[in-house]
Each structure stands twice: as structure tokens, then as C-alpha cells.
Amino acid sequence: MSKPLMFEKPLGMRDTLPEMYEMKKQVSQQLEAEMTGWGYQMVETPTLEYYETVGLASAILDQQLFKLLDQQGNTLVLRPDMTAPIARLVASSMKGEAYPLRLSYQSSVYRAQQHEAGKPAEFEQVGVELIGDGTVSADGEVIALMVSSLKRAGLTNFKVAIGHVGYVNALLLDIVGERADELRRFLYEKNYVGFREHVKNLPISSIDKGRLLSLLKLRGGKDTVEEARKLISTEEGTKALAELTELWQVLESYGIEEYVKLDLNLVLHMSYYTGVVFEGYGSRLGVPLCSGGRYDELLGKFDRPGQATGFGVRLDLLVEAIGELASTSKKTCIVFSKERRKEAFQKAASLRANGESVVVQDIAGVKDVDGMSEQFTEVHYFIGAKKGDA
Numbered sequence: 163m164s165k166p167l168m169f170e171k172p173l174g175m176r177d178t179l180p181e182m183y184e185m186k187k188q189v190s191q192q193l194e195a196e197m198t199g200w201g202y203q204m205v206e207t208p209t210l211e212y213y214e215t216v217g218l219a220s221a222i223l224d225q226q227l228f229k230l231l232d233q234q235g236n237t238l239v240l241r242p243d244m245t246a247p248i249a250r251l252v253a254s255s256m257k258g259e260a261y262p263l264r265l266s267y268q269s270s271v272y273r274a275q276q277h278e279a280g281k282p283a284e285f286e287q288v289g290v291e292l293i294g295d296g297t298v299s300a301d302g303e304v305i306a307l308m309v310s311s312l313k314r315a316g317l318t319n320f321k322v323a324i325g326h327v328g329y330v331n332a333l334l335l336d337i338v339g340e341r342a343d344e345l346r347r348f349l350y351e352k353n354y355v356g357f358r359e360h361v362k363n364l365p366i367s368s369i370d371k372g373r374l375l376s377l378l379k380l381r382g383g384k385d386t387v388e389e390a391r392k393l394i395s396t397e398e399g400t401k402a403l404a405e406l407t408e409l410w411q412v413l414e415s416y417g418i419e420e421y422v423k424l425d426l427n428l429v430l431h432m433s434y435y436t437g438v439v440f441e442g443y444g445s446r447l448g449v450p451l452c453s454g455g456r457y458d459e460l461l462g463k464f465d466r467p468g469q470a471t472g473f474g475v476r477l478d479l480l481v482e483a484i485g486e487l488a489s490t491s492k493k494t495c496i497v498f499s500k501e502r503r504k505e506a507f508q509k510a511a512s513l514r515a516n517g518e519s520v521v522v523q524d525i526a527g528v529k530d531v532d533g534m535s536e537q538f539t540e541v542h543y544f545i546g547a548k549k550g551d552a
């Protein structure tokens with residue numbers, strides 16, 4: 163390999179340095195503890211899956227999949243999300259376990275990036291899947307769990323936007339039929355300027371143009387449902403709004419209204435969503451740091467039909483949104499010379515037994531003792547002849 167690539171990483175790949183590692187660990191432990199507290203059980207699945215099954219079910223753009231070949235000539239993918247692998251797991255190794263199942267995970271997922279846009283191609287997600295329950299209570303449970311997990315991790319200022327695939331579909335299909343996909347793409351990209359321009363040029367009545375543009379304003383509290391009702395008359399749309407009304411009541415029962423708002427033009431990147439969808443934002447970041455929703459058709463693709471919902475939190479973005487975490491433990495260093503080695507080791511062992519993190523460093527191994535000491539909150543020296551030896 164040529165020299166210039168020696169320090170480079172493939173596009174979108176990142177290293178994690180000690181401080182970031184520590185922050186991610188603290189945050190993920192809190193998320194996991196909350197999920198466990200709600201009765202969700204952790205699972206792991208392999209990094210590689212078959213393209214034909216899980217790869218296609220993951221419902222992500224084909225160009226975002228990392229593909230490779232195994233020795234038998236099968237195409238494999240690096241899992242681009244955890245929802246499809248867990249659907250496979252539930253329909254195979256866990257086939258005997260009765261619905262509803264409450265599972266959680268913490269895993270790296272992989273999405274190839276086409277350009278140098280600073281976006282990671284590998285990132286960790288912590289999330290849950292509630293499988294085999296089609297009730298609005300289940301939608302409410304996962305949203306409430308997401309809110310309480312974020313709070314427990316230390317995020318104070320955030321909002322969860324909630325929409326419904328059924329409503330957007332009903333409105334778009336009713337007005338533009340087959341051309342709904344183009345409009346949906348603008349919404350998914352949050353390109354509202356593009357959406358408006360596109361609507362203006364559509365060969366439809368000005369009343370219908372007005373209905374489409376009104377969709378962009380459907381954001382707010384529970385009254386948004388009444389506004390939304392004025393734009394549609396189809397059964398699918400009415401059903402979606404009835405679900406959102408009931409969902410709001412569930413969220414009120416959890417007492418989390420202050421963290422949620424309705425956003426009826428919300429469209430997410432995964433195409434397996436079929437009902438309520440949601441996305442969470444921290445105050446400092448424009449990009450969503452968690453998202454999820456209902457996917458009632460996915461399990462059927464693995465021959466174990468079941469209605470399901472869940473969410474995933476992007477660990478890197480959550481850590482960024484929380485900012486500095488309180489530095490927890492003090493870091494101690496014991497610098498020794500060989501005359502007092504044993505004493506130094508004993509001291510280190512007793513401090514470690516009290517839960518402290520202690521580095522033991524032979525003074526002969528460092529050139530810049532001052533530079534090294536700066537990394538520690540406390541430094542003890544066991545140098546030279548033993549006390550009393552002189």
C-alpha cells in the first residue's frame with residue numbers, strides 16, 4: 163500500500179479517543195439501565211447478514227449498504243440497522259417465544275457515505291423493539307421509554323416530534339396519486355423550500371395546492387389533529403388521526419406532554435414504517451439524535467407476522483448533545499523508583515481496592531515527568547531510598 167494512505171481511514175470511519183469512549187460508556191450504561199428497568203432484554207446479532215434477506219428488509223438505499231462476498235459466493239452486508247436483524251432473530255431462534263417481545267440492543271451499524279460530508283459510516287445505536295403488539299399503548303410505551311432514557315442519560319432540553327405515515331400517505335395519494343413519492347422525498351430530506359416549489363408547479367387545482375402547502379404547517383400540540391382533519395376525508399387519514407388522538411392521551415398519562423409535539427409532515431428514512439413515527443432533537447443540534455416508529459409488515463417478511471414498534475438512539479449524537487459530562491473519577495499516578503517498588507505496588511493495590519483508577523509508572527520510563535503528571539488529579543512519589551534507610 164502506498165505511504166499516503168498509512169494514516170487515513172476509509173470514508174466515514176472514525177477512531178474513538180479515551181475521553182469520548184468514557185462519555186459514550188457512561189451514557190450508554192444509563193440508556194441500557196433504563197431499558198432494562200422497563201423489562202426490555204438485551205440481544206446481540208452478527209455484524210454481517212445476507213443481502214437477500216436482512217439487507218433488503220432493512221429498507222435503506224442500496225447505495226448505502228456495505229456489501230462483500232463470502233467464500234461461498236453469497237452477498238453479505240454490514241448491518242445498516244438493528245430492526246431487520248432483530249426481526250430475523252424473532253422469527254427464527256426466538257420463534258418459540260410468545261408475543262409481545264420486548265428486546266433492546268446496543269450495536270454499531272454501518273451506512274456507506276457517498277461524499278466527504280463529515281457523516282459517519284459506522285455509528286452506535288442503542289434502541290428497543292416491542293414486537294407483537296399493535297396497540298397505541300405500545301406506540302406510547304416506546305416513546306415514553308425513549309423520553310425517560312434520554313432524561314436518565316443526562317439530556318435536559320429536547321423534544322420529540324410525532325407524525326403518522328398513514329396521514330401523509332392519505333393526503334399525498336389523494337391529491338397527487340403516483341407522484342406522491344417525489345413529494346415524500348422532499349419531506350424526508352426536510353427540504354421544505356423544494357417541496358413548496360414542486361407543489362407550485364404541479365398540474366393540480368389551487369385548492370389542492372393549498373391543501374399540500376398546509377401540510378407543512380401541521381405542527382404543534384394536540385389541536386394539530388383538528389387542523390389536520392380539515393385537509394382529508396379518506397378512511398386511512400381519519401384512522402391515522404384517531405390513533406394520534408389516542409396516542410396523545412397515552413402520553414398525557416405518562417405525564418410527558420412537555421417533551422412531545424405533533425409534526426404531521428414527518429417522514430423518516432426507513433421505508434418499513436407503517437404508522438406512528440417519531441424523531442427526537444436536542445436543543446444544540448439540528449439533526450435528530452433518535453428516531454423510530456411502527457413497522458407492522460416487516461416481521462411478515464420473515465414468516466412470523468407481528469405488529470411492532472421501536473426506536474434507536476444515536477450514541478455519538480446524544481453524547482454531543484449532552485456536552486460535557488461531570489468528570490466522575492479522580493485519576494491517580496504513583497511514580498516509583500526501583501528501591502521503593504514494592505511499597506508503590508502495595509499503595510496502588512490498596513487505592514484500586516477502593517475503586518480508584520491508579521497508574522503505576524517507573525520513573526526511569528518517562529522523560530518528561532512534569533508533562534506526564536499533568537494528566538492526573540493526584541501524583542504520589544515513591545522515589546529513592548526507603549524512608550529510614552538513609
Ligand SMILES: N[C@@H](Cc1c[nH]c[nH+]1)C(=O)O
Binds near residue numbers: 243432454
Ligand atoms: N432502526 C431504525 C430505528 C428503529 C428502531 N425500531 C424502529 N425504528 C433506524 O435505524 O433508524
